Amino acid sequence: DTQMTQSPSTLSASVGDRVTITCRASQSISTWLAWYQQKPGKAPQLLIYKASRLENGVPSRFSGSGSGTEFTLTISRLQPDDFATYYCQQYDSPYSFGQGTKLEIK
Amino acid sequence: QVQLVQSGAEMKKPGSSVKVSCTASGGTFSTYTINWVRQAPGQGLEWIGGIIPTYGAPKTAQKFQGRVTITADESTSTVSMELSRLRSDDTAVYYCGRTIQAYYFYPMDVWGQGTTVTVSS
Numbered sequence: 001d002t003q004m005t006q007s008p009s010t011l012s013a014s015v016g017d018r019v020t021i022t023c024r025a026s027q028s029i030s031t032w033l034a035w036y037q038q039k040p041g042k043a044p045q046l047l048i049y050k051a052s053r054l055e056n057g058v059p060s061r062f063s064g065s066g067s068g069t070e071f072t073l074t075i076s077r078l079q080p081d082d083f084a085t086y087y088c089q090q091y092d093s094p095y096s097f098g099q100g101t102k103l104e105i106k
Numbered sequence: 107q108v109q110l111v112q113s114g115a116e117m118k119k120p121g122s123s124v125k126v127s128c129t130a131s132g133g134t135f136s137t138y139t140i141n142w143v144r145q146a147p148g149q150g151l152e153w154i155g156g157i158i159p160t161y162g163a164p165k166t167a168q169k170f171q172g173r174v175t176i177t178a179d180e181s182t183s184t185v186s187m188e189l190s191r192l193r194s195d196d197t198a199v200y201y202c203g204r205t206i207q208a209y210y211f212y213p214m215d216v217w218g219q220g221t222t223v224t225v226s227s
Contacts, residue, residue: 001168034213036151043201043217044143044151055206055215087151094165094211095141095153 002026002090006098012106017078021101023071023088032092035064035073038100039084047086048073078103108133110140110202110218117224123190126221128202130183136160137208140185142176144198154200156211157185165211192225199223 003026013019023033031051036044046055048064051071061076075082083105088098113127128140141156155166159178166174175188189196200221203214 036213038151043203043220044214046206046213046215049206049213089151089213091211091213094156095167097143097151097153100150 002029002093002096004088004090004096004098006086006088006101008101009099010102010104012104013078014106015078015080019075019078019103021073021086021088021103023066023073023098025069025071025090028068029090029092031067032090033064033066033071034089034091035062036087036089037082037084038087044087075103108204108216110204110216112200112202112218112221115222115224117226118192120193120225120227122192123188124192124196124223125186125188126200126202126223127184127186128218130185130204134208135183136180139205139209139211140178141203141205141211141214142174142187142200143203143214144200146195146198149198152198154187154189158209159185189223192223194225197223197225 005024007022033051035048038044052064063074085100085102087100116124118124136159139156139158142154155176157164157176164176178185202218204216205212206215
């Protein structure tokens with residue numbers, strides 16, 4: 001099974017900051033990687049798939065990059081609505097999730 | 107617009123089984139993968155398994171093999187997930203999610219509202 005490891009587990013930042021979350025796969029998954037945002041009590045929301053493709057309706061301040069085993073999610077200018085938990089997911093074989101990164105207000 | 111509606115909260119005893127359903131409306135059902143993902147209190151997301159209704163054969167995470175049954179009923183556009191031999195650490199919110207593209211295990215862009223399953227003696 002492919003293991004997904006996210007870092008950091010918690011990230012403190014301010015509105016307007018640029019932040020980056022990293023996700024590493026235990027084996028190559030090409031670009032079969034998605035990112036989700038989840039807020040308390042809600043289902044996850046898809047942000048990015050195929051490592052860098054923005055889901056319809058997702059603001060352009062979100063971007064993804066990477067291939068193989070190393071991936072990043074970048075939020076260019078944090079907005080108040082962005083404080084949430086973020087998960088990466090590989091869909092190469094067939095699915096597994098990272099443990100999550102909680103983005104907190106500094 | 108596709109919507110997924112899940113069955114209601116369940117309270118179960120250890121050793122029993124639970125069956126959670128997910129009914130789709132407003133879009134194509136048979137060719138899109140419906141997956142089950144759970145989230146224990148304060149924990150992350152965990153994939154349980156999924157099914158493409160028109161194919162019928164589900165895929166399940168190794169951890170749940172032998173304990174989970176996932177079925178699809180095309181006549182009612184419903185996918186069900188039954189988890190047996192429940193333990194206290196099966197207490198979680200269970201979500202169903204539909205993939206962004208048909209015929210493959212792709213990411214999920216439509217989700218049910220979640221079903222809370224509590225396992226307690």
